[in-house]
Amino acid sequence: MVSCGAALPLLRGDRDVLHVFDRNTSALFPRLPEGSVVLAPGEDSKNWAGAEAILSAAFDRGMARDSLFIAVGGGMVCDLTAFAASVFMRGARLRLLPTTLLAMVDASFGGKTAINFGGCKNLVGTFYPAESITLSTAFLRSLPRRELLCGLAEIVKYAMLGDAVLYEDLRKRGEGFFPPEGGLGDEAFLLDVLWRTLEVKARFVREDPEEQGPRAYLNLGHTFGHGLEAATGFGRFTHGEAVAWGMMRALRAGRRLGITGERYAQEATAFLKALGFPEKVRGVLAADILRAMEKDKKKKQGEIRFVLQRGPCDNLTQSLDPAFVAEIVEDGLECNV
Amino acid sequence: MVSCGAALPLLRGDRDVLHVFDRNTSALFPRLPEGSVVLAPGEDSKNWAGAEAILSAAFDRGMARDSLFIAVGGGMVCDLTAFAASVFMRGARLRLLPTTLLAMVDASFGGKTAINFGGCKNLVGTFYPAESITLSTAFLRSLPRRELLCGLAEIVKYAMLGDAVLYEDLRKRGEGFFPPEGGLGDEAFLLDVLWRTLEVKARFVREDPEEQGPRAYLNLGHTFGHGLEAATGFGRFTHGEAVAWGMMRALRAGRRLGITGERYAQEATAFLKALGFPEKVRGVLAADILRAMEKDKKKKQGEIRFVLQRGPCDNLTQSLDPAFVAEIVEDGLECNV
Numbered sequence: 001m002v003s004c005g006a007a008l009p010l011l012r013g014d015r016d017v018l019h020v021f022d023r024n025t026s027a028l029f030p031r032l033p034e035g036s037v038v039l040a041p042g043e044d045s046k047n048w049a050g051a052e053a054i055l056s057a058a059f060d061r062g063m064a065r066d067s068l069f070i071a072v073g074g075g076m077v078c079d080l081t082a083f084a085a086s087v088f089m090r091g092a093r094l095r096l097l098p099t100t101l102l103a104m105v106d107a108s109f110g111g112k113t114a115i116n117f118g119g120c121k122n123l124v125g126t127f128y129p130a131e132s133i134t135l136s137t138a139f140l141r142s143l144p145r146r147e148l149l150c151g152l153a154e155i156v157k158y159a160m161l162g163d164a165v166l167y168e169d170l171r172k173r174g175e176g177f178f179p180p181e182g183g184l185g186d187e188a189f190l191l192d193v194l195w196r197t198l199e200v201k202a203r204f205v206r207e208d209p210e211e212q213g214p215r216a217y218l219n220l221g222h223t224f225g226h227g228l229e230a231a232t233g234f235g236r237f238t239h240g241e242a243v244a245w246g247m248m249r250a251l252r253a254g255r256r257l258g259i260t261g262e263r264y265a266q267e268a269t270a271f272l273k274a275l276g277f278p279e280k281v282r283g284v285l286a287a288d289i290l291r292a293m294e295k296d297k298k299k300k301q302g303e304i305r306f307v308l309q310r311g312p313c314d315n316l317t318q319s320l321d322p323a324f325v326a327e328i329v330e331d332g333l334e335c336n337v
Numbered sequence: 338m339v340s341c342g343a344a345l346p347l348l349r350g351d352r353d354v355l356h357v358f359d360r361n362t363s364a365l366f367p368r369l370p371e372g373s374v375v376l377a378p379g380e381d382s383k384n385w386a387g388a389e390a391i392l393s394a395a396f397d398r399g400m401a402r403d404s405l406f407i408a409v410g411g412g413m414v415c416d417l418t419a420f421a422a423s424v425f426m427r428g429a430r431l432r433l434l435p436t437t438l439l440a441m442v443d444a445s446f447g448g449k450t451a452i453n454f455g456g457c458k459n460l461v462g463t464f465y466p467a468e469s470i471t472l473s474t475a476f477l478r479s480l481p482r483r484e485l486l487c488g489l490a491e492i493v494k495y496a497m498l499g500d501a502v503l504y505e506d507l508r509k510r511g512e513g514f515f516p517p518e519g520g521l522g523d524e525a526f527l528l529d530v531l532w533r534t535l536e537v538k539a540r541f542v543r544e545d546p547e548e549q550g551p552r553a554y555l556n557l558g559h560t561f562g563h564g565l566e567a568a569t570g571f572g573r574f575t576h577g578e579a580v581a582w583g584m585m586r587a588l589r590a591g592r593r594l595g596i597t598g599e600r601y602a603q604e605a606t607a608f609l610k611a612l613g614f615p616e617k618v619r620g621v622l623a624a625d626i627l628r629a630m631e632k633d634k635k636k637k638q639g640e641i642r643f644v645l646q647r648g649p650c651d652n653l654t655q656s657l658d659p660a661f662v663a664e665i666v667e668d669g670l671e672c673n674v
Contacts, residue, residue, distance in 0.1 A: 052385070055455070056455060059455045059457065062632070086463065087424075087462060087463055088460070088461065090462045117392060117396065123425070125427045126423065126424055126427055127428070211427075295399070
């Protein structure tokens with residue numbers, strides 16, 4: 001069940017409920033429910049030690065299978081809490097209150113839980129859908145513009161993959177989606193866009209909950225993007241910036257292979273650039289990006305499958321020749337360092 | 338897919354396959370597939386550090402979602418490898434080669450994976466059925482009689498819960514199932530019993546894969562039994578001995594409440610005692626057993642549900658008054674220490 005709103009949700013304490021925050025999201029509430037877990041913000045908490053902190057708190061509280069884990073935070077808090085809930089007594093109840101735009105579209109609906117392992121993002125995890133998800137724009141009002149744009153990159157991805165009308169609506173709104181002076185701009189439009197984005201995601205996920213088939217399309221831009229994030233230590237680019245770069249790489253690859261229509265490739269690339277996403281990045285080695293891509297989870301029989309598009313909502317996956325992939329990556333660098 | 342046989346299975350090495358052993362089971366093979374993981378035997382390996390050893394080996398091998406994890410061992414190796422496979426990239430392929438009678442009936446079919454956490458057995462885990470299970474009596478020939486009886490206690494449990502004919506066949510065979518002088522006795526009969534036991538389990542599991550309903554019956558004797566195992570540090574009694582004791586407690590509780598038929602309660606208790614399982618144990622405090630039972634995974638809304646029987650294959654679950662549970666536990670102690 002997904003519910004949307006504009007007010008900060010009320011949190012109620014209960015012996016059978018465990019709330020998980022990070023230090024940023026805990027600060028949004030005047031009082032935390034008793035026994036809450038408050039994690040250090042950032043990817044460094046997204047590992048087994050973080051999961052252990054949640055599991056120990058649940059165990060100490062005497063929680064059982066029918067107890068409820070509630071995540072209040074961004075992608076890290078949502079993915080980590082969901083992972084802990086999924087393995088506590090082989091699966092307890094789970095509710096997500098994502099507090100960033102990225103987490104609302106990326107880490108809420110769809111059931112992917114994760115921790116990082118061996119220096120690899122999200123290498124360990126489960127499929128475990130939350131029983132309820134609450135989206136509130138109240139959480140978004142304090143986010144910096146760069147964070148909002150990070151989520152917007154994923155929203156554009158869903159539109160490109162599954163909703164041509166949403167894609168056109170977003171293109172028309174253009175770079176003014178979030179006002180340059182800060183804030184959320186048109187909040188009603190944002191809520192509407194959020195809802196339509198989750199509808200696209202729901203369609204892909206329902207058809208293929210465990211990513212054996214069409215759900216893999218949702219990885220558009222992610223193989224290239226994860227490579228860039230990993231090669232730059234996950235700190236320099238936001239996930240959205242990396243994915244936007246990756247989508248432009250996928251459009252370029254599709255264009256070079258004669259798969260992607262020229263007009264669509266140009267138009268989508270221009271739109272992503274207008275939103276402020278870099279088409280070419282600097283200060284990173286192609287070899288580092290390619291090495292990181294090698295470890296991709298989406299490998300099948302040793303080959304990485306890339307998501308490409310013929311046009312809006314016209315998607316395919318394809319294995320690409322490593323030399324060709326290297327060319328495409330190099331083409332996305334400011335200068336061939 | 339379950340297959341049964343009497344010969345030691347052949348192991349083939351492959352980049353895309355990771356074999357996991359403990360030092361006992363690795364010794365059964367003249368050569369191990371390259372890159373195999375060999376764990377220290379015993380419950381001390383059944384934790385996150387053990388899972389980490391398997392996940393790291395898989396990651397270093399460059400394995401992906403379509404790679405295969407193969408567990409060759411007892412319950413610890415099977416549960417732990419299955420847990421690691423279930424969370425590696427959100428689920429890789431899994432094959433189980435259980436090498437003890439207990440693991441063949443308890444840790445193979447049914448998809449429960451687990452690690453110990455916070456001093457609590459199997460507190461963390463997933464539901465993740467193996468794609469194939471290979472049972473071979475070749476593994477059982479070297480097991481001590483006490484280990485074989487440990488598995489037999491679970492076999493008797495399945496018969497009591499779901500196959501009255503198997504129950505009678507076992508009762509007729511009596512204490513001679515495994516010859517006192519050692520060895521497997523009638524191997525053809527044993528294979529037949531194994532097969533029928535897994536058929537019972539399959540019926541319960543298929544009806545209720547995630548233990549929301551009738552699968553909970555398979556916990557007959559386990560709430561009492563786990564309490565005894567935990568209170569004695571998991572070393573003094575085998576799992577089968579503890580479960581047999583627990584089943585006798587459940588029969589006693591059912592009898593006292595007028596739920597279990599008198600003849601059945603007497604007959605089943607006599608059969609378990611004839612197999613060598615203790616009806617009363619010594620050197621453990623009732624309070625310690627009761628405290629351990631409090632942490633039971635099968636709690637619902639703060640109450641532990643006990644599995645009781647009216648007669649063979651006639652099962653129910655029921656909450657019991659704590660004072661009554663304490664009496665039943667005390668009645669299972671040699672003297673009320």
